[in-house]
Amino acid sequence: MLANAEVARDFLVLGQHYKELVASLLASLEMPATPLQVAPTKRGNFPGFDPSQIYLIEQGSLAVRYHDRTLYLLEEGDLLLPDIAGGREEAAMVQYSSDIGATLNAYPALEFMHRVYRDPAATRQWTRILVTYAGLALRVAAAHTPADAETTPGFELYEAGQDIIRQGEYGDYVFHMSSGTAEVLVDSVVVGRIGQGEIFGAMAALTHAERSATVRAKTTCSVAKVPKEQFTELIKRNPATIHSLLVDMANAIVNLNQQLVSLRK
Template sequence: MLAKAELSQDFTILGRQYKKLVAALLEVVNMPGIPMEVSPDDRGNFRGFDGNHFYVVERGSLSARYQGKLIYVLEEGELLLPDIAGTQEESAAVHFSSDAGARVTSYSALEFMRQVFDDPAATRLWTRLLITYSGLMLRITSGSVEDEAGATPGFEVYEPGEVIIRQGDRADYVFNMSAGIAEVVVDDVPVGRIVEGEIFGAMAALTQADRSATVRAKTNCSVVKVPKEQFTELIKRNPATIHSLLIDMANSIVNLNEQLVGLRG
């Protein structure tokens, strides 16, 4: 994904992650799509966010315009997500065009989401994709204004031994482990671990409590951090996020039980 505004390096990193997540999700869902050709045009001839379909760019690129202004460019392998506002009012729609022409594959949004909800692995990928997409869109938005108001999702890298979350600190962010392994420690006692794809730090953020554990990188870790207010909105709009959270919390409980059994033994 390319943005019109000058953005930081983590936008590029998130863009690569977004493309990888799209590819992984399509592989898990394994649903046939319908190919569509987008004719060369620079006026916004393709209204992609119709609410009934998802689209994946297979060849070429698409320029996204809102109210006539170029906002970003979707490249090969990237996914167009429905925009509810654009389906209700033409003036609020995001329009796409391609100077040289492009090919996209169309998927029924309803059937696609049915398959996502039926498969825990797909649900987890979908949640990670939404978090990454949210980070990309918020960076594009913040890059278009001079003074950024409020926090936006960040992408951070931690070396082994570095603390990602510290016990007792205020919970302002929810995290997604993009790559790596981290250990969970309570009062200097290891009680579990966090692996790639897991969402963590959500419980304290959602309950307004302080951090109940320290999370420390065990290997090199790449982490997406999302402000708790934005994560709350994500949950309200996407039930799949709740499903993924429950899976991660259940895994955490299993890991904790295993640790307790080991300590007693």
């Protein structure tokens, strides 16, 4: 297996071990194979691909693609294990193609598995192959994943009545309510509430402006504090954080509007 990204040296060692396990298993099964010549294929599965077969790459290589992204390459000595967990829609399927062509040996998957599970030694070997394959796939996934932002939040406990942030102060932190509830006050008037799981204090931290409101604990609150620099990096890398922030801001605006309507009555 060849990763389509920079990987650690242990990936190469594990890949060689994987091929040795595959070769040993196939030798013990003594199962006849059907040779298949694969022509160069840029998109979609190669002609003749059959998801009911297990393939061994004898020569050349195959690209493993998902959502139009090449995840890794299968090379000589690797097994192609069809993605039987995927959906029927083409966009949701793992696909196998080859830029240069390849020579494969095909084994009927059902007969292959019957032979494996008839022999306890082969079963143990097959288990080792699957575990090793999973280790390779995990390393490929890690190589394709950007390094996480190193957020080092501090946790603080606030008793009911204590101010978590104060109106008019400058914000160096963004907060996440781990547990408890708090009230939002503008000029000492309650204009909203913050509950468990909500992010608050982001606007002042991101815009370098003064805090527009005071947040005061209504019950005992456990709050995570993230430095604004690290929070900025986090939202660049994690769209889910942006979504959560937008939802919380929208809720805050709705609550503020409701309070304004109540004050006008």
